[in-house]
Each structure stands twice: as structure tokens, then as C-alpha cells.
Amino acid sequence: MTTPASGPPGSEPPAPVLLTEPAEGTPDVVADLDTLERAARRIAAGTGPIAVDTERASGYRYSQRAYLVQVRREGAGTFLIDPVAVDDRVEPLVEALGTDEWVLHAASQDLPCLADLGLHPAKLFDTELAGRLAGFERVALGTLVELLLGYHLEKGHGAADWSRRPLPVDWLNYAALDVELLVQLRDALEAELREQGKLEWALEEFEALRTAPPAPPRKEPWRRTSGIHSVRTQRGLAGIRALWEARDTLARERDIAPGRVLPDSAIIQAASVNPADESALLQLPVFKGRAQRRQVGTWMRALRAAAELPKSELPDPAPATDGPPPANRWADKDPEAAARLSAARTALGKIAEENRLPVENLLQPDLLRRTCWTPPADLDVEAVTETLHAGGARTWQTNLVAEAVATALRATAS
Numbered sequence: 001m002t003t004p005a006s007g008p009p010g011s012e013p014p015a016p017v018l019l020t021e022p023a024e025g026t027p028d029v030v031a032d033l034d035t036l037e038r039a040a041r042r043i044a045a046g047t048g049p050i051a052v053d054t055e056r057a058s059g060y061r062y063s064q065r066a067y068l069v070q071v072r073r074e075g076a077g078t079f080l081i082d083p084v085a086v087d088d089r090v091e092p093l094v095e096a097l098g099t100d101e102w103v104l105h106a107a108s109q110d111l112p113c114l115a116d117l118g119l120h121p122a123k124l125f126d127t128e129l130a131g132r133l134a135g136f137e138r139v140a141l142g143t144l145v146e147l148l149l150g151y152h153l154e155k156g157h158g159a160a161d162w163s164r165r166p167l168p169v170d171w172l173n174y175a176a177l178d179v180e181l182l183v184q185l186r187d188a189l190e191a192e193l194r195e196q197g198k199l200e201w202a203l204e205e206f207e208a209l210r211t212a213p214p215a216p217p218r219k220e221p222w223r224r225t226s227g228i229h230s231v232r233t234q235r236g237l238a239g240i241r242a243l244w245e246a247r248d249t250l251a252r253e254r255d256i257a258p259g260r261v262l263p264d265s266a267i268i269q270a271a272s273v274n275p276a277d278e279s280a281l282l283q284l285p286v287f288k289g290r291a292q293r294r295q296v297g298t299w300m301r302a303l304r305a306a307a308e309l310p311k312s313e314l315p316d317p318a319p320a321t322d323g324p325p326p327a328n329r330w331a332d333k334d335p336e337a338a339a340r341l342s343a344a345r346t347a348l349g350k351i352a353e354e355n356r357l358p359v360e361n362l363l364q365p366d367l368l369r370r371t372c373w374t375p376p377a378d379l380d381v382e383a384v385t386e387t388l389h390a391g392g393a394r395t396w397q398t399n400l401v402a403e404a405v406a407t408a409l410r411a412t413a414s
Helices: 033-045 091-097 107-116 127-133 141-149 169-180 182-196 199-211 234-254 264-273 290-294 296-307 327-333 335-354 365-373 381-390 395-409
Strands: 017-019 047-055 068-074 077-081 101-104 123-126 151-153
Touching: 033 068, 033 077, 033 091, 047 107, 047 169, 047 182, 068 091, 068 169, 068 182, 077 169, 101 107, 101 182, 107 123, 107 199, 123 127, 123 199, 127 141, 127 182, 127 199, 141 151, 141 182, 151 169, 169 182, 182 199, 199 395, 234 264, 234 296, 264 296, 290 296, 327 335, 335 365, 335 395, 365 381, 365 395, 381 395
Parallel strands: 017 151, 047 101, 101 123
Antiparallel strands: 047 068, 068 077
16 A cells, blocks of 8 residues: 655645555455355464454344454454354354454454453554553544545445445445554554553553453443433332333344434433323324333333332432542532542642643542542552552552552642
8 A cells, every 4th residue: 555645844734645445455355264264274374463443233132242343464464254144153263363462543442342252462552542551532433544544535424324234335444444543553553652651550551451351231321311300209210210121022033223223311301200100101203202111011011110100119319339429519519538539639740740641640530530539548650650550550559549549648628
């Protein structure tokens, strides 16, 4: 691939080169085991880091599985692998991908569905995270490729229904382009991080991301229903919970995104109105549709079950959490803690600015809040460092912030 020409010093940078399809043409989809085995052998015979990406069907399917896996490696080319077509039997890829560095963009989005296929990186480089640590304000793949490599990627299908078959050619081009320049971008970001003295920070972050355990299931996930703050009664919350759980069961059984089964807005409205019967429920705007009319019995049974719950089984309007209260309440609940948090935020903001880092990458905001709400018994740097490490902070982070946090923890309310 030809590298975009650069102009003389001080001149305007050249316009980015538009890429609408891979340099080697649109790859065929790998959709049978024999072809997969041949692809795996070619990948294993290639050299250098391996660019990896996935496409899911979020917003269309309940499952967060990978419907396409993209792989590119120097000396091997690009491969678009359909795991559905091979019943997720991607064992040939395990060895081919398992011994060398993977390059992903926003790896936390892809690693879970790759792990579901039995695919785990031996080493990781995340170009989005690298961009954040390098101080770039915008870290989307297309933006970084344009800034650092001078190419404009043809985009537009990231939110598509990737469970569709067959996949259109323009979608395949989009998928292939997502890994076309990923290794070159990795090299450019590594050079930038090394020049800024941040490469070791990035490597520590990548390893923490690679080895992170799966996220635990959310407690009471129904409480994340959009608009739930408008419902203030326990009986109303019970209605939301019942409708959410009924919707989740249907969505899981049919592998349809929950919002396509019943929108959050409809759950909130039905729980707020608490209709007396199916006829009244069908008068609500969303429930007038054909799909909702077919399921009206399901929704009405959920609402009736919620209405009949004894008081002892109604959801708590303010459930207990294992963390501190919202920071905007600290001044009333614990003025000293509020002073500690204010001082710590100010100090970390300065450190982040000095090091061209987003403050949330300097130290997780939740960890900072927890530390300021319940500080260690000793407020020296060593004790604070131990507390931050126990909360998940990396060594490079504590080296930068432990002293400032220790000082902030000694702040008092005026």
C-alpha cells in the first residue's frame, strides 16, 4: 500500500487518502472447516503482530456473540471468518492466534466474544487505549488512522445487523478495512508512546486488560431501565421489574435485542399507568402495535403479578450499594469526605494535564471516590499506595498519584 505523500515543512497536510476497499480486494468469507484450517495455517506462517476485530449484532440480537471475526497478519493477508457457519468450531485458530501479540481497537468490546470462542491473546496492544494514553482527544479508529497514517477509512456499517446472511460486499469491505491498517497504527502509536515516555504505562495497561476476569453479572439489571427515575413508588418499581423480566425472557428465547421486543419507554409508561386490563393496556401508544397486541397477555400477566406482591417483596426504592453515596450528597453526609474528594480531584486534574492524559485513565473515578470516602487508617504514601493497588490501580498510576492522593486525604472541611 502506498503511503500518502507529505508536503514540505510548514505546509498544509495533504488530504487523507480515501480507502473504500482493501488493497488486496474483498476477501471471501471463511465459512467451512476446510477453508478455516487453511486460513489458520496461513496465519500461523505469517509474521509479526496479528490484527483482530469482531462484528456483533448489538441492537438486533440478545446475544453478544461474534458474527464475524476479522484477522490480518503480514505475509498471510486478511481473513473474514464466519463462526456461525462452522458452529463456533474455531479450534484451528486457537494455535494460530495463541502465541503472538494481538492488536485490537477498543479491546474490551471484542475480548469477551472472542473468549466465548476459546480465543485468548498471549499478548495485547489496544490502539484505542494507546491513543488515550498518548493524549489524543479523539480516539476512534478512523480518526487515529487519519491523523497518524493519512488514510480515511470508508465507514458506516458498525451498527449493522451482522447476523444477516449473506453479508453484503460493502459490509465485508468495511469489516476488512477495520484490520487493514491496524498493525501500522499500532507501530505509530508505539513510537508516540515511547517518545512521550509512556510506553511502559501502556504495556502495563494492556496486560491488565488482557488478564482481567469477566465482569460479574449486574445486580438488579432491571434498575437500568431508561426513565426509571420518573417512577417513585415501590409498586411502580415492581411493575418495571416484572415487565423487564418478562421482556428479558422473551428476548433471550428469540435471540432478539430486548429493546426490539418492548422499548424501555413502554415499560415505564405501563408501570406508571398500571392499566386495569388488557384493553386499557392496548390503549397506550406503543402497545397499539401488532407485535405488542400479540404479547399483550404476557405484559398484562407481569403487571398483575407485580400488583399482587405483598409489601415485603416490593423492591426497595433506594437499594443499598457497596460503595459510597453519589458525590453530590457528600457535603451534607460527610463534609470531611467531600473536602478530601475535592482536593484529590483538583490534584489529579493537574497531574493529568501535565502528562497529557484523560483524568479517568490516570485513576479510575470510582476508586478515587471509594478511597476518599473511606481512607486508609494511615495517610502516608505507602499506605495510600497499598490501598490504590488493592483497588486495581496499576503501578504507573500509583507512582504518579499516590503522594497527591495522600495529601488530599489530609484535607479538612473549611
